Amino acid sequence: MTVEPVLFVLGSYLLGSIPTAYLVTRWLGKTDIRHYGSGTVSGSMVYEHISRPAAIAVGLFDVFKATLAAGLATWLGMGLPVAAAAGLAATVGHNWPIFLRFTGGRGLGPFMGTLLVVFPWGVPWMLAFLFVGWRQDDSAPWAIASLVTLPVFSALIDGPGVVLPATGAMLLIALVKRLEANRRPLPPPGPERRQVVLLRLLFDRDIRSHREWIDRAPQTAPPTED
Numbered sequence: 001m002t003v004e005p006v007l008f009v010l011g012s013y014l015l016g017s018i019p020t021a022y023l024v025t026r027w028l029g030k031t032d033i034r035h036y037g038s039g040t041v042s043g044s045m046v047y048e049h050i051s052r053p054a055a056i057a058v059g060l061f062d063v064f065k066a067t068l069a070a071g072l073a074t075w076l077g078m079g080l081p082v083a084a085a086a087g088l089a090a091t092v093g094h095n096w097p098i099f100l101r102f103t104g105g106r107g108l109g110p111f112m113g114t115l116l117v118v119f120p121w122g123v124p125w126m127l128a129f130l131f132v133g134w135r136q137d138d139s140a141p142w143a144i145a146s147l148v149t150l151p152v153f154s155a156l157i158d159g160p161g162v163v164l165p166a167t168g169a170m171l172l173i174a175l176v177k178r179l180e181a182n183r184r185p186l187p188p189p190g191p192e193r194r195q196v197v198l199l200r201l202l203f204d205r206d207i208r209s210h211r212e213w214i215d216r217a218p219q220t221a222p223p224t225e226d
């Protein structure tokens with residue numbers, strides 16, 4: 001990469017760092033969204049705890065951040081690899097936003113925004129998996145399944161070659177974020193820690209009950225450090 005694409009990717013990270021869910025929650029007069037449910041700065045937590053109409057706006061803007069970054073890269077003639085890198089940088093910004101001391105969301109919205117530019121057919125593919133997860137009231141394992149199978153789907157319909165490395169990067173980003181969990185501490189070394197690590201990687205939570213996890217309110221969920 002020359003200097004211009006590198007600077008563009010760094011700018012995409014800053015764009016992705018705009019903490020939409022956090023700002024909307026504050027504007028609505030609520031406490032820090034990171035005190036609710038899973039503790040993520042995400043449209044899903046806004047949907048569950050704050051406002052369903054607001055969650056739609058949050059989700060759309062989170063998709064738009066990466067679409068804008070990737071779309072500008074293609075418009076400027078930088079090519080699909082740079083477009084994918086820009087979209088992934090926006091996703092990293094969404095997950096680890098500099099404006100919230102690197103405590104953010106999970107990145108599926110921005111990654112779908114990236115796909116809208118580099119591989120549009122990937123969006124309905126991922127949405128189909130997430131719909132199944134929504135119907136089962138546990139979308140986390142289905143989100144990972146959508147990423148694992150996306151390159152296969154792309155290959156079947158002769159999608160662009162950039163899909164495989166981009167999806168591999170996104171899968172790594174998603175798993176690291178699940179394990180890191182906005183710096184939520186792990187139990188001491190032992191069987192309980194191993195169980196929590198496995199639950200985080202597979203189900204994006206620390207306990208078995210999905211509903212109990214996402215229903216946590218500020219009085220039951222400890223505040224995340226600012």
